[in-house]
Amino acid sequence: MTPGGETRRDAPGPSVVLAVDSGGSGLRAVLAAHGTGYRPASGAGTAAGREGLTAAAPIALSDPLTSGEPVRTGPRGISAAHLLEQLLPMARRLMDDAGAVRLGAVAVGAAGLATLGDELREELPAALERELGVRRLALVADAVTAYTGALGPRAGAVIAAGTGMIAIGTDLTSWRRADGWGHLLGDCGGGAWIGRAGLEAALRAFDGRQGGSPELLAGAEEVFGPMPELPGRLYPRTDRPAVLASFAPQVAARAGSDPVAADILRTAARHMAESAAAACPPDGEPLLALTGGLFRMGEPLLAPLREELAARVPHARLVPAAGDPLDGALRIAVALADGRLTLPQDDRMLSVVAEKPYPEIDALNSA
The missing domain is CATH 3.30.420.40 (ATPase, nucleotide binding domain)
Known part of the structure; x- marks a missing residue:
C-alpha cells in the first residue's frame, strides 16, 4: 500500500x-x-x-x-x-x-x-x-x-477442426504442423471445405450434372434460397469461410441416406488423417486427440475418421481431448x-x- x-x-x-x-x-x-x-x-x-x-x-x-x-x-x-x-x-x-x-x-x-x-x-x-x-x-x-x-505437455498430435483445419504435433523438441492454410489454399476436411463440397454437389444436381445430390440441393435451398441467387449471397461476404462451414451440418445430417454426402465426409476424414500423419511423431506410441467444433457433427464424420486414422497413423493412440x-x-x-x-x-x-x-x-x- x-x-x-x-x-x-x-x-x-x-x-x-x-x-x-x-x-x-x-x-x-x-x-x-x-x-x-x-x-x-x-x-x-x-x-x-x-x-x-x-x-x-x-x-x-x-x-x-x-x-x-x-x-x-x-x-x-x-x-x-x-x-x-x-x-x-x-x-x-x-x-x-x-x-x-x-x-x-x-x-x-x-x-x-x-x-x-x-x-x-x-x-x-x-x-x-x-x-x-x-x-x-x-x-x-x-x-x-x-x-x-x-x-x-506430452508427445503426440492434435487435429483441430472447426471452420478451418490444422494438424499439429510435437516430440517435445520441435513442432510439426500440416495444413491450416486457409479456405482458399487448404484447410482440407474442415467445416468450410465440407460445406463448399456439399454446395458444389447441390449445384451439380441443380444443373443436372453427374455427381450431384438432390438431397443436398434440397438442403441448400432450405438454407440459402434459390440456387441462382447463391453466388450473390456468398461472394460479397467477408465471412465466406464461416458461411460455407454453416452448410457442413447439412452434409452430416444427410450422410446416412445420401451416398454423395457420405463420400464428402469420407474424403474429409482422409484429408484430416493425412495431415495427422504428417504432423504426428513417427516413433513410439504418441497420443492423438481431436478438438474443435466440427467434431460435434458426431459419428457421420467420426466413424470414417477413426478408420482413416487407424490406417494412416496406426502407432498413435486416440484419446479424448482434455x-x-x-x-x-x-x-x-x-x-x-x-x-x-x-x-x-x-x-x-x-x-x-x-x-x-x-x-x-x-x-x-x-x-
Whole structure:
C-alpha cells in the first residue's frame, strides 16, 4: 500500500496468471492460480489415472470474460491495438474481482499468429508490461494452445477442426504442423471445405450434372434460397469461410441416406488423417486427440475418421481431448509463471518474452 492507501501494482500480494484465447468468434480471458493451483486428473494416483488422458490442469478463478468481437487484422497483421482495447479492461476487471495485484505470467493464444503475428510480437510485450506490469509473456499460435489444451505437455498430435483445419504435433523438441492454410489454399476436411463440397454437389444436381445430390440441393435451398441467387449471397461476404462451414451440418445430417454426402465426409476424414500423419511423431506410441467444433457433427464424420486414422497413423493412440484452447493457454501461463515450461519454443508458434530479473526464462529461451 502507498501512504495514501492505494494498492501498488508492483507490491507483494496474490499472484495469478492471465490466459487469453483470441479467435474467429472473439476474445476470451481468464485468470488462474499458480504454484499450488492444480487439481489432479480423474483417477489420479491410480493405475488408471497414470494411464489417463488428463494431465494436471490449472484451476480457473472465475468464468472467462468474452468480448464477442474478433480482433481485427490490418496491413501489419493482427492488430495489437485492437487486441489491447478489448483485453485490458477484461484483465483489470478479472484482477479486481480476484483481489490480485500481480500477474505472474500471461499467455496470449491467437489465431493467425504464425503468419500474421508480427505486430503482436513487436508491440504486445512492452504494452502489457506498461499497462499491467507483465514481466513474463508467451505469445502462442492457436494451434499450439489447442494442442496444449487437448494433450498438455506430452508427445503426440492434435487435429483441430472447426471452420478451418490444422494438424499439429510435437516430440517435445520441435513442432510439426500440416495444413491450416486457409479456405482458399487448404484447410482440407474442415467445416468450410465440407460445406463448399456439399454446395458444389447441390449445384451439380441443380444443373443436372453427374455427381450431384438432390438431397443436398434440397438442403441448400432450405438454407440459402434459390440456387441462382447463391453466388450473390456468398461472394460479397467477408465471412465466406464461416458461411460455407454453416452448410457442413447439412452434409452430416444427410450422410446416412445420401451416398454423395457420405463420400464428402469420407474424403474429409482422409484429408484430416493425412495431415495427422504428417504432423504426428513417427516413433513410439504418441497420443492423438481431436478438438474443435466440427467434431460435434458426431459419428457421420467420426466413424470414417477413426478408420482413416487407424490406417494412416496406426502407432498413435486416440484419446479424448482434455480441454480447449483457453485451457491450453492457462496451462502455458501457469508453467511459465512457475518456471517449468517444457513445450518447445519457436519464433512463430510459441515464443516467450521475459524481462529481468527472470534468469531462468533466459536460460529456457537459450536452451
